[in-house]
Structures are given as C-alpha cells and as structure tokens.
Amino acid sequence: MKLLLINPNRTQAVTDAVLAAARAAARPDTELLAVTGRRGPAIIASRAENAIAQQEVLELAAQHAGDVDAIVLGVSLDSALWPCRELLDMPVIGMTEAGLLVGATLASRIGVLTYGARMAPLYRELVEQHGMAARLAGVEALDVTPEQTFSAPDAVQARVLEGVERLVQRDGAEAVLLAGAAMASMAAPLQPRASVPLLDGVACAVALAEARYQLSLPAARAGSLAPIVGRDVTDVSAPLAALFNGRRAP
Numbered sequence: 001m002k003l004l005l006i007n008p009n010r011t012q013a014v015t016d017a018v019l020a021a022a023r024a025a026a027r028p029d030t031e032l033l034a035v036t037g038r039r040g041p042a043i044i045a046s047r048a049e050n051a052i053a054q055q056e057v058l059e060l061a062a063q064h065a066g067d068v069d070a071i072v073l074g075v076s077l078d079s080a081l082w083p084c085r086e087l088l089d090m091p092v093i094g095m096t097e098a099g100l101l102v103g104a105t106l107a108s109r110i111g112v113l114t115y116g117a118r119m120a121p122l123y124r125e126l127v128e129q130h131g132m133a134a135r136l137a138g139v140e141a142l143d144v145t146p147e148q149t150f151s152a153p154d155a156v157q158a159r160v161l162e163g164v165e166r167l168v169q170r171d172g173a174e175a176v177l178l179a180g181a182a183m184a185s186m187a188a189p190l191q192p193r194a195s196v197p198l199l200d201g202v203a204c205a206v207a208l209a210e211a212r213y214q215l216s217l218p219a220a221r222a223g224s225l226a227p228i229v230g231r232d233v234t235d236v237s238a239p240l241a242a243l244f245n246g247r248r249a250p
Contacts, residue, residue, distance in 0.1 A: 001029070001030055001031070001069040001070060001210065001213045002030075002031040002032075002033065002067065002068045002069050003022070003026070003030055003031065003032055003033070003068060003069065003070050003071070003072060003206065003209055003210075004033050004034075004035065004060075004061070004064050004065070004067075004068040004070070004071045004072070005018050005019060005022055005032060005033065005034040005035070005071075005072050005074045005202075006035055006057055006060050006061060006071060006072070006073055006074055006075070007034065007035070007036050007037060007074040007075060007181060008037040008040060008041075008044070008053040008054075008056040008057045008060065008075055008079055009036070009037055009040075009041060009042060009043050009044055009053070009075065009181065010036065010037045010038070010039070010040065010041065010042045011036075011042050011043055011146070011147075011182075012036050013150045013182075014036075014043070014074070014146065014181045014182050014184075015034050015035070015036040015074065017149075017181065017182060017183075017184040017185050018034060018074035018181055018184045018202050019032060019034040020184065020185045021184035021185040021200050021202035021203050021206075022034070022072065022074075022202055022203070022206050024185065024188065024203065025200075025202070025203035025204075025206040025207060026206050026210070027210055030206070030210060033064065033067075033068060034074070035060050035064065037053065037056045037060070038056070039056060040052040040053050040055075040056045041053055043145075043146045043147070043182075044075065044077060044079070045116060045118065045119065045146075046118065047122065050077050050079055050122075053075065053077075053079045053080075054079045054080040054083065055080075055236075057073065057075070057079050057080035057083075057084065058080050058083060058084065058087070058236075058240055059236065059237055059240055061080075061084050061087070061088060061092075062087070062237060062239040062240035062242075062243055063237065063239055063240075065088055065090065065239075066239075068090070069090060069091075069213050070090050070091040070092070070093070070209040070210075070212065070213050071084065071088070071090065071091070071092045071093070071209070072093050072095065072098075072202065072205040072206055072209050073092070073093070073094045073095060073205070074095060074181050074184070074202060075095070075181055076095055076096050076114070076179045076180050076181050076201060077096070077122060077123075077126060078094030078095065078096050078097050078126060078130075081094040081097065082225075085219070085225055086224070086225055086228060087228065087243040087244070088219070088243070089218075089219045090219075091208075091209050091212035091213055093205040093208050093209045093212070094205065095181065095184075095201030095202050095204070095205045096123075096126060096130075096177070096179055096201050097130050097205075098201055098204035098205035098207075098208045099177040099178075099179070099199040099200070099201035099204045099205075100127065100130055100132045100135070100177065101130075101132075101204070101208065102199060102204040102207070102208070103135075103175045103177055103197075103199050103204075104132070104135055106174070106175045106197050106199075107135075107173070107174030107175035107196070107197070108135065108174060109135060109136075109137035109171070109172050109173055109174050109175075110132070110135050110136060110137060110173060110174070110175050110176070110177060110199075111136075111137045111138055111139075111140065111164070111167030111168070111171055111173030111175070111176040111177070111196075112127065112136065112138075112139045112140070112167075112176070112177050112179045113139075113140045113141075113142070113160065113163045113164060113167060113176055113177070113178055113179060114139065114140070114141050114142070114179040114180050115141065115142050115144045115145060115146055115180055115182070115183075116141055116142075116143075116144075116145070117141045117143070118141075119141055120139045120141040123139050123179055124136070124139055137167060137171040137172050137173035137174070138167055138170065138171030138173065140163040140164075140166055140167050142159050142160065142163050144156055144159055146180060146181075146182035147182075149180075149182040149183065149186075150182070157186065157189075157190060160178065160183070160186065160190060161190060161193055161194060164176045164190075164194050164195075164196070164198065165194075165195065168195055168196055173196060174196055174197075175196050175197040175198075175199060176194070176196055176197070176198055176199065177199040177201060178198060178199065178200060178201070179201065181201075181202070183200075184200060184201070184202040185200065185202075186198075186200070187199060187200035187203070188200065227246050228243070228244055228245075228246065229245060229246035230245060230246070231244040231245065232244075
C-alpha cells in the first residue's frame with residue numbers, strides 16, 4: 001500500500017520527524033509519501049492557527065489522494081480529520097486519535113504530554129471529541145517549543161521524561177501519549193528510561209492505517225459522512241473543488 005503523511009505545519013523538520021517515525025513503524029511493503037504545508041502557520045500553537053491549517057490539510061489530501069491508499073495526519077491536533085473522512089473513500093487516521101486508541105489497549109488511564117500551557121485545553125477538548133475523556137489521566141504541558149526539539153534535543157528529552165513521571169505519579173497515568181508531531185520518533189529512544197509505555201502517535205496511526213487498508217471497509221454512504229454532492233466552493237484548488245461535488249478519491 002501507499003500511505004500519505006500530511007503535515008500542514010510549514011516546518012520541514014516536523015515532516016522529517018513524522019516520516020522517520022512512520023518508517024520505523026511501517027511494514028516493509030508500505031510506501032510512504034510525506035508532504036509539508038505550503039501556507040499557514042509555521043507551527044500550530046493555537047485554535048486560530050489550527051483553523052487555518054485545516055484548509056491546507058484538505059488541499060494536500062485532495063492533491064495526493066488519487067495516488068495513495070490511506071492518509072495519516074502528521075499533526076497532533078488531528079486537523080481536518082472528519083472533513084477528510086467526509087470527502088475521501090480511503091482510511092484517514094489522526095495521530096492523536098490513533099495514540100489514544102492504542103493506549104486504551106495498554107492502560108486504563110492515559111496521560112497526554114505536550115508543549116506549551118496554551119495547548120493543554122486544546123488537547124483536553126480533542127480527547128473529549130474522540131470519546132476518550134473517561135480514560136484521560138491528565139495533560140502535562142511543558143514550557144518547551146517545538147523548535148527546541150530540534151535545536152536542543154537532549155535538554156528537551158530530559159524535560160519530556162520528567163513530564164512523563166509527573167503524569168504517572170500525580171495523575172496515575174499507566175501509559176503516556178507524546179502529543180506533538182515534533183515529538184514523533186521520540187518515544188522509542190526514551191522508552192527504556194520511562195516507567196510506563198510511551199505512545200508515538202505517528203507509529204500508532206501508521207499501524208491503524210495499514211490495518212484499515214487490509215480490512216477493506218467502505219466509507220459510509222449515509223449520515224453525516226455520506227458523499228458531499230453539488231456544493232459550490234470557490235477559491236480552492238480544482239482537486240478540492242471536485243471533492244465537494246461528489247467526486248471522491250480514489
């Protein structure tokens with residue numbers, strides 16, 4: 001199968017981290033294509049930036065959907081996850097959604113670790129949207145920027161481990177999701193030093209995308225995910241406009 005990884009952030013280093021995590025998790029016969037946002041936020045760090053990034057997710061999905069079998073959103077707010085599912089006849093998996101679902105097979109209480117106090121409420125909202133609020137142990141927001149992941153990796157990883165242990169000791173977390181695309185590929189090297197399982201959302205999403213592809217389940221033809229037909233949308237690319245007129249890909 002061929003899997004598309006979408007990072008709507010304009011930061012190529014994030015895409016590189018997402019791709020590395022996907023390569024480590026993917027089956028040998030899975031081909032990976034990773035794309036980076038061309039417009040919008042350099043790094044999503046607010047609801048407003050996330051709103052802008054959602055259109056870029058849709059544009060990148062529409063541009064490449066005809067050439068791939070499934071999509072993983074390499075953005076930890078799972079930006080435009082359900083809109084993509086409305087428009088596309090293929091598996092679309094969000095990395096945080098996937099991390100929570102896999103975490104539920106490991107632990108009764110899942111902690112979420114992210115960067116920036118401003119982002120903590122957004123992840124609480126996202127966990128609730130995914131129907132996992134009852135399994136959430138807590139959210140730990142580090143005073144770290146995504147950019148520091150790449151400029152000072154050793155210091156950031158030490159802070160991440162400290163945050164993991166706070167979630168374990170303070171909130172009773174039995175597994176911790178590293179919720180940030182910039183943290184992709186970080187779970188594996190830190191795992192030997194952590195007291196609970198660490199979840200890499202990208203790795204979990206790749207595994208679920210491969211499973212969904214293997215199951216060959218169809219997209220819904222009724223309800224809120226039924227094909228969108230006859231909608232007049234302007235100022236978007238031709239491939240995206242076509243999807244609003246019922247021409248789902250593939």
